[in-house]
Amino acid sequence: MRSISYIDTRGADGSRPAFTRAVVTGIAAGGGLFVPEELPAFTLPELLVFADRPYWRRVAAVFSRFGVDLDGDRIDALMREAYGVQWDDERIAPVVEIVPGTHVLELWHGPTSAFKDMALQCMPLFFSEAVDTMQAHGELDDDYLILVATSGDTGKAALEGFADRAHTGIVVFYPDGGVSDIQRLQMVTQHGVNVGVFGVRGNFDDCQTAVKAAFNDEVFAAELHERHGLRLSSANSINWGRLLPQIAYYVSAYADMVASGGVKPGAPMDVCVPTGNFGNILGAYYAKLIGVPIGRLLCASNENNVLTDFIATGTYDISDRDFVLTPSPSMDILISSNLERLLYHLAGPEQVRAWMSDLVGQRRFTVDRETFAKVREHFVADWVTNDESLATIRRVYAEHGYLMDPHTAVAWEVAERLRGEDPVLVVSTAHWAKFGADVYRALAGVGYGDALPSAAAGLTGLELLDEVCALAPNAGPVPVRLAALCDAEPRFADVVDAGREGIEGAVRSWLAR
Ligand SMILES: *Cc1c(COP(=O)(O)O)cnc(C)c1O
DSSP states (O other), X not given: OOOOOEEETTSOOOOOOOHHHHHHHOSOTTSOOEEESSOOOOOHHHHHGGXXXXXXXXXXXXXXXXXXXXXXXXXXXXXXXXXXXXXXXTTSSOEEEEETTEEEEEOOOSTTSBTHHHHHTTHHHHHHHHHHHHHHTTSOXXXXXXXXXXXXXXXXXXXXXXXXXXXXXXXXXXXXXXXXXXXXXXXXXXXOTTEEEEEEESOHHHHHHHHHHHHTOHHHHHHHHHHHOEEEEOOOTTSHHHHHHHHHHHHHHHHHHHHTTSSOTTOOEEEEEEOSSSHHHHHHHHHHXXXXXXXXXXXXXXXXXXXXXXXXXSEEEOTTOOOOOOSOGGGOOSSOTTHHHHHHHHHOHHHHHHHHHHHHHHSEEEOOHHHHHHHHHHXXXXXXXXXXHHHHHHHHHHHHSOOOOHHHHHHHHHHHHHOOSSOEEXXXXXXXXXXXXXXXXXXXXXXXXXXXXXXXXXXXXXXXXXXXXXXXXXXXXXXXXXHGGGTOOOOOOOEEESSHXXXXXXXHHHHTO
């Protein structure tokens, strides 16, 4: 299979890496993102045969067609490992019909019970493989240390993906007191010889700023290289290695929809995605470009609704916008980094450069009429208040016996408002138990941010899951790995100061462990 090169959305980086090198490099020189230079095309019969194949073969086929620069056999072997027994449903990303015409794509059957696993069970295998190959060819001596600042979901998924992967180490920083107790327990009980976890005194922003400062510290980089043979990398959601697996589950879902009779072969489905950094919905957009019959892309936001405004007006504006806390924290984002890739495909590198510079300088940018018309050809958007999202959880459970997490509820509600004649695929990004406290609030009729009723006050997040099961007997069991957290031994307890020195000190102490 011919390899496809990656080019820079801002046209500044002329290195044109193949897939594996784009994954290890992460971001283009000059701050742009890597996009494939050309896109494959699937015919309808090619899509429909996936219904009879195991999930790992579906993803392997997408990777091969995207010109991933590894042998087909090697891609197959890595995919078998990525989408294997660690998933609690052998279909990996099953499509479930809730009511005729409304289907849910469940992306949370992986080890951390949230959608980041779809990419992070896969990407670290390719990262590790790429480093191995580069070292074997004498192009690289160092191993890689992945630093992650997390508000909750990404940190655990990245730890689980990189744990015990050759040539890599991973250290995750979370805001102490700023993640749910389930999320904290998931991280501090992480297994693996190459992992580290630290709390940071401060909020997520402090945490992220400090990690970025450590990244940009050349003296620190030199120290890591000389003393430890390590380079830093970040594996964040703008890495193309995280996007490609997210195209595959839309290809897979369409084949399943046709096989189950949910959509006629070749007829379009709409897709509704709860959106934060624009990565998941961008996967659906690419799926549409390579031939999956997708009608409209419904972009669902919570109260941080900057994308709704962009899709309604063509102006992306964060100049006068406060960050709002919501029950769907993984969508609490002001700068949706992956939007840059969409803009590149619609308008090209010169425009992207200008708009990104406006965003930095003026905290806003406006796209031209032609580009705006193209955005509107594919995307429609709406947003949901905090209380509406909890009310949706309660109503959908009462009406259909299906319990959703607050992120999925945002998409469900938007899908109901925007749906047309075509069947809708609502993308479900977390198991309800991962956000059990707010699911409990929803079922008990307590508003977001209000105190829990006295019977539930003082219960831990894990204890609340039992209360949820009592209120929602059809909800199904709590995933084994979440339930087991109550007996798991914490391995990490350190909390460090925010700021570059706090982060660097933590990394040094972890390296000396
Ligand atoms: C990360 C995440 C999202 C947002 O996905 P993007 O790719 O950033 O748009 C939505 N829901 C959950 C549960 C997530 O973890």
